[in-house]
Amino acid sequence: MYYFGAKTKPSPLSNKFGREYFQSLRKEGTDKLSAKAFLATEQRIPGLVNGVLQDILYISGIHPKRKMANVTDDEYSMLFDTIKDTLRRMADQGGRDTEKDLFGNPGGYQTYLSKKTASTPCVKCGYELHKGNYMGGTIYYCEHCQS
Template identity: 45%
Template sequence: MLEYPEIAVISRQLQKETAGKMVTAVLPPMKPHKFCWFNGDPAGYEAQLKGSRITAAEGFGIFVELVFDNGRRLCFNDGVNVRLTGGEKPPAACQLLIRLDDGTALAFTVAMYGGIYLHDGSYGDEYYVKSRAAEPPLSQAFSARYEKALGEAGPKLTAKAFLATEQRFPGIGNGVLQDILFRANIHPRRRLESLSGDEKAGLLAAVTSVLGEMETAGGRDTEKDIYGQPGGYRTIMSKNGMKSGCPACGGPIVKAAYLGGSVYYCPVCQPEKPEA
């Protein structure tokens, strides 16, 4: 799933590889995916994009967006994967293919679910609007947003619910959340009312440090970039790191279902109940 590190990395890669190139063709879904959503009929995307040039690629919140010189924008999120290809046969499950004038193409596929939305800049989707308005996690303005959200959150809200639900912090999802909470030594089910002032400050520090490391490394090793390469950040609390055990205490990593997804944590380093 696209979260802050991948959005930052992929938007930069797309800027480097596609800015200035002209769209020569747009192919609609080759094998329609039940959980891939579009803004209108994807068969009509070509009429709106063919002959236009990509001027920029942007990343914000939970979206990556391509900007075209005719005023159109194409944004995608969640489980949408984009690959830069050399013009070879596209994947059988390709949901959208954009051919460019240098012979390359952008192939979009979907894992689980995601959206590929073409619009004119006035797209009013709630998640898009919130992502546009959100302060990036590594910006100077983010700490103020974090403190404001803490003040507004109910005391019984858990650490996972606070960081990764209700779009309080677009770009921070269930994926990056795991290592953030591990770095802060906070259990996913810990209630905010149980956190000390130092723990709340430590959680903010963990958000910025972990996301910064993930971005610098080219994303997480559980996700791939536009070249099909996994990121260089080795996740600890994930399916990839589970077999190795906790790097801090050597104990086993626990996987559990919580709030609509899996959480990974060390029960020793991240106790569910604070010490008396």
């Protein structure tokens, strides 16, 4: 048994993961998914774990529960840029500060949303960051900056 589907998906840091490819992910059937479900399920974007996609949605101003049908073309385009940019910064800075490498050193990327920043002020608006439960996991978000 071979799982061609998962194997042929390009890494979001590769050149194959371009705007056109990202656009192709948004096809019929994805409209009723929430933004989080869209990014987190079916290996649409390999390696995009919860702790990473939360920051991406935060930077993009998209609430994790927003339906993809309500994400505009401009926002979708910005989402692509944010995925590329955020993953590149995480890679360049040796990972996230919420994780440790083999030697016990935290990464240099300052995570916006994590259990460490829950209930602290949002760096964009100063309003308290929220924590919730969704899709069997914890979500963090800013009620003001994400809708």
